[in-house]
Amino acid sequence: MDKPEHKGLENQVLTLIRNKVIDKTNKLKNRFKEEPKFRKAITLTMLFVITSLLLTTYKINEIRTRAYVVYFGEDQIGIVREQEEALNILSDIKRELSSKYNIDIVLNKDINFEDTHAKDELLSSPSEIKNNIRSKISFLVSGYALIVDGEELAYTKKKEDLEYVIETIKNQYLEGIDENSSLEEVSFVENVRIEKRDIPLNKLSDKEELLDHIKNGGEEIKTHIVEVGESLWTIAKIYDVNVDDLIEANSDKDPERLQIGDEIKLFRPKSLLTVKTVERIQYKEYTDYEVMVEYDDKMYKTEKKVKVKGEEGESEYIAKIIKHNGAIVEKEILEEKVIKEPKNELVVQGTKELPKTAATGVFLMPTRGYISSRYGMRSGRMHRGLDIAAKIGTPIKAADGGKVTFVGRKGAYGNLVEIDHENGYVTRYAHCNTIKVKKGDRVYKGQVIATVGNTGRSTGAHLHFEIIKNGKYQNPSSYVK
Numbered sequence: 113m114d115k116p117e118h119k120g121l122e123n124q125v126l127t128l129i130r131n132k133v134i135d136k137t138n139k140l141k142n143r144f145k146e147e148p149k150f151r152k153a154i155t156l157t158m159l160f161v162i163t164s165l166l167l168t169t170y171k172i173n174e175i176r177t178r179a180y181v182v183y184f185g186e187d188q189i190g191i192v193r194e195q196e197e198a199l200n201i202l203s204d205i206k207r208e209l210s211s212k213y214n215i216d217i218v219l220n221k222d223i224n225f226e227d228t229h230a231k232d233e234l235l236s237s238p239s240e241i242k243n244n245i246r247s248k249i250s251f252l253v254s255g256y257a258l259i260v261d262g263e264e265l266a267y268t269k270k271k272e273d274l275e276y277v278i279e280t281i282k283n284q285y286l287e288g289i290d291e292n293s294s295l296e297e298v299s300f301v302e303n304v305r306i307e308k309r310d311i312p313l314n315k316l317s318d319k320e321e322l323l324d325h326i327k328n329g330g331e332e333i334k335t336h337i338v339e340v341g342e343s344l345w346t347i348a349k350i351y352d353v354n355v356d357d358l359i360e361a362n363s364d365k366d367p368e369r370l371q372i373g374d375e376i377k378l379f380r381p382k383s384l385l386t387v388k389t390v391e392r393i394q395y396k397e398y399t400d401y402e403v404m405v406e407y408d409d410k411m412y413k414t415e416k417k418v419k420v421k422g423e424e425g426e427s428e429y430i431a432k433i434i435k436h437n438g439a440i441v442e443k444e445i446l447e448e449k450v451i452k453e454p455k456n457e458l459v460v461q462g463t464k465e466l467p468k469t470a471a472t473g474v475f476l477m478p479t480r481g482y483i484s485s486r487y488g489m490r491s492g493r494m495h496r497g498l499d500i501a502a503k504i505g506t507p508i509k510a511a512d513g514g515k516v517t518f519v520g521r522k523g524a525y526g527n528l529v530e531i532d533h534e535n536g537y538v539t540r541y542a543h544c545n546t547i548k549v550k551k552g553d554r555v556y557k558g559q560v561i562a563t564v565g566n567t568g569r570s571t572g573a574h575l576h577f578e579i580i581k582n583g584k585y586q587n588p589s590s591y592v593k
Contacts, residue, residue, distance in 0.1 A: 177229040328381035334380060342370065391435070478509050
């Protein structure tokens with residue numbers, strides 16, 4: 113504990129100091145009141161001190177709140193204290209993208225800064241800056257463009273991919289080069305080149321996808337003339353196209369009511385590149401002979417014979433052939449050598465009028481009536497003729513001119529007439545009632561040769577009519593109407 117005498121001494125000292133301070137203060141007050149100059153000096157001194165304190169405070173605050181508004185392109189993405197913060201974040205993003213896609217990344221926007229002041233609570237966090245950049249980023253990658261006639265057609269990551277596509281398209285038209293040909297040139301009709309570009313990532317193509325696109329990416333319009341019995345469905349099958357595409361391409365046509373002769377537009381895949389090949393080819397060609405005609409009035413008009421057989425000629429050529437995508441567009445004969453001259457054929461043609469009994473090659477219906485049984489299987493047996501039901505006595509006419517080779521009764525045929533038309537055809541007329549000709553007679557087309565009867569194996573009056581060609585039975589319905 114402190115001693116009492118020490119405390120008393122301390123109190124005395126403090127009292128003495130206080131009294132001196134009070135005395136000094138009173139003197140200054142009296143001087144401030146009595147002396148104007150002193151009063152002015154004190155006031156100026158106080159103003160200077162206050163101003164200095166304010167300036168110092170402002171500078172400290174100005175330095176402490178200095179910041180930057182960050183722009184990505186024209187978009188504001190945040191506020192940072194130091195520019196390096198935003199630049200480092202952008203570099204990190206580029207490295208991530210480059211690592212992910214294994215390609216050089218070129219951003220299509222730059223970071224810009226604008227001076228500002230901001231308190232700490234207004235600053236953007238690194239994650240906010242990063243997310244804002246990612247939300248607005250659209251980046252380019254270093255790649256290669258295929259340029260066709262000045263237009264950028266496709267893009268790949270590697271130059272080798274485009275070179276592969278170009279060479280593959282060229283090579284497909286070199287495989288069919290004949291061994292007798294020499295290839296002088298292979299090129300593209302279009303101006304094709306490859307150039308390095310900064311390309312949006314989503315425009316890059318896989319080389320196989322690109323190859324297919326170039327082969328089939330264009331459209332070629334062709335037309336098909338509608339023939340008997342055709343529809344859009346049969347036409348689509350012929351050309352291996354989708355019937356819906358045909359309907360859309362021919363909206364002016366009613367799919368259910370196509371007319372013979374209508375023109376149907378066909379849209380077919382076409383290559384976007386045209387490969388031009390120039391070949392020098394050596395080949396042989398046969399030359400047709402001419403047919404000379406000599407007339408003979410001792411021969412019928414329907415008769416002719418070869419008196420001197422013609423022979424083809426043969427020539428050897430060297431030609432320059434230009435093809436576009438495998439199709440010949442130009443052919444120039446460079447050299448021609450005749451190996452063998454053609455030999456003309458001489459044909460003797462008859463001029464003598466045909467006799468009335470000569471065959472015309474066209475059959476008429478031999479009698480009037482209705483078809484009661486056709487050619488084909490009947491009751492398990494082959495029915496080789498055409499049955500024409502008619503009244504007994506109805507005239508039967510020769511279906512064509514010829515020579516009668518049989519007259520009389522013949523088994524199940526009953527009364528039968530057989531005519532050889534002397535052109536490979538034979539006709540038979542069975543179940544006759546009466547016969548009007550005899551063997552060896554020459555008959556003309558339409559001549560009455562018999563009447564309808566019911567003789568032989570028959571269940572009613574009718575004519576059984578047969579046509580035989582070179583020994584083989586024919587369906588008479590295919591010859592007569």
